[in-house]
Each structure stands twice: as structure tokens, then as C-alpha cells.
Amino acid sequence: MNLSEVKDNLKSQGYKLTNQRKAILDVLMDYKGHVLSAEEIYEKTKERYSKTNVSTIYRNLEILENVNLVHRINMNGEASKYKLVCNDKHHHHIICKDCGKSQIIDFCPLKTINDEFKDEEFVLTDHRFELYGYCKECVKKKNEQG
Template sequence: MDTEEILKKQKLKVTPQRKAIIQVLQNSSSVLSAQEIFAAVIDVMPNVNLSTVYRNIDVLLKKGVLCRITSEDDKILYELRREKGHHHHIICKKCGASIPIDYCPMEDIEKELDKKGFTPTEHRFEIYGYCEKCSKKLKK
């Protein structure tokens, strides 16, 4: 799907900044921080500023265009949502590849939370390790 379709599907205004952010993430094989996104966007849009990138990331996140991932060192990273619905990620500690997984441990916990009268509003679940390619390199 091209950048304009992605934005229009979420009823978002098509702007050069949003298109550039989506293109950066489409071309990335790993999750990126806001600063890394900014560094890539500024190459094609020299006049864009960091606050504009942050503001647009926030809009894209709220509309479900992006996923937010917290790294093992608590760094906030982003990727383009490639799949519909709720999912989690396995993240390679060496190359940064982020692979979506369909399993959600929250489904197993929901009954217990309900018994306690607790209503969750959000959760995160990421697994860190080494992808197949990096595992092979590490074994050599």
C-alpha cells in the first residue's frame, strides 16, 4: 500500500512530512527511534524540524498507522503497522529486526484481572533475543 493510501484509509490529511515518515519506516528492516526517523526524513526534507516529526509520529501512532515498541533499555521505537489487529513483537538484539507474533499472553490473564475488578487499558509484550540470521552468525 502506498503512503497516500495508508493516510487516507485512516482519514488523515496527506502531508509531505507524514508521507516521509511512512516511507522511512517502509524502507527500514528494523524498528527506529524518533531521532532515527528524523535523521532519515531530514535527508529528503531539509527544512523539517524534530518537533514536527514527533508531532506526526504521535498522530500516526494514535490512528494506528504505527506501533510503539519499548526496547530492553527502555528506548521508545516505532515501526509501521504491517498487520491488522493486536500483536506483539520479537526483537533481535543484534540487527534490530522486529518480527510480529500473534500470541498475546494477556488473553490468559484477563479472567484473573476480571476477578480482581481490574480493567486494563493497554499492555506491552516484547521478547528480545537473536533472529535466525544473527543466531547463525553468533554460533560461528
């Protein structure tokens, strides 16, 4: 996704590409393939745009999520992590619990278990499937330390 596409997406949904939003998106583009907490995004955005504050980060992350530019991931009771939407195709992720590296999983398990949800009293409208573990680099570091 390039800046022009981002701008068009925001504009089509009634938003502008403000300096704060651009700085947030620049940070997320720099860390493409990783998930970042709002706090990490704040620290890195503040280096680029000093007028940024934490509430601005949260407000803009919510907007960017609503316009489908940012994906929010909840990791085992920790604070939410965020990443730039990598593509428009339906997919899921495997995420490293140490460094936040993420990788796309093209397989959707819902196709396999969909028959379980044919209950007439429940209509499935959405789902998320995320796997957590450790990337090879983090496993190697752990083995060297231990």
C-alpha cells in the same frame, strides 16, 4: 498498507498527508520489519525532505501513533522505537535487540492468563506483549566476533 490507504486514514481523522509525514512514512515503509528510533527516523527523513527537524519528527510520530499508522515500542529503558503498523489483526512482536528486526507473534498470552485479571476492582483495557532477543544474523555475527 499503501499510500492511498494512509492518506484515507489520515483524512478520516482530520489530518493531511504533509511532505514531512510522507517522508516519515516512506522511511518506515523502507524499513518495514524493523524498529527505528526517532533519531534514526530523523536522519533518514532529512535525506528525503531537508526541511525536517527533530521536533517535527516527534510531533508527527505522535500523530501517526494516535491514528494507528505507527506502533511505538519501549525497549528496556531505551528510547522508544517505532514501526509501521503491519496489519490490523491483534498481534505482538519479537524484536532483535541489536539490529531492530521484528517478527509478528500471532499468539496472545492474555488469552491464557486472563483469569488472573478477574478482580472486580480492576478492569483491563489494553495490553502490550513484546519479546526481545537476537535474530539469527546477529547471533551469527556475535559468534564470529567472540
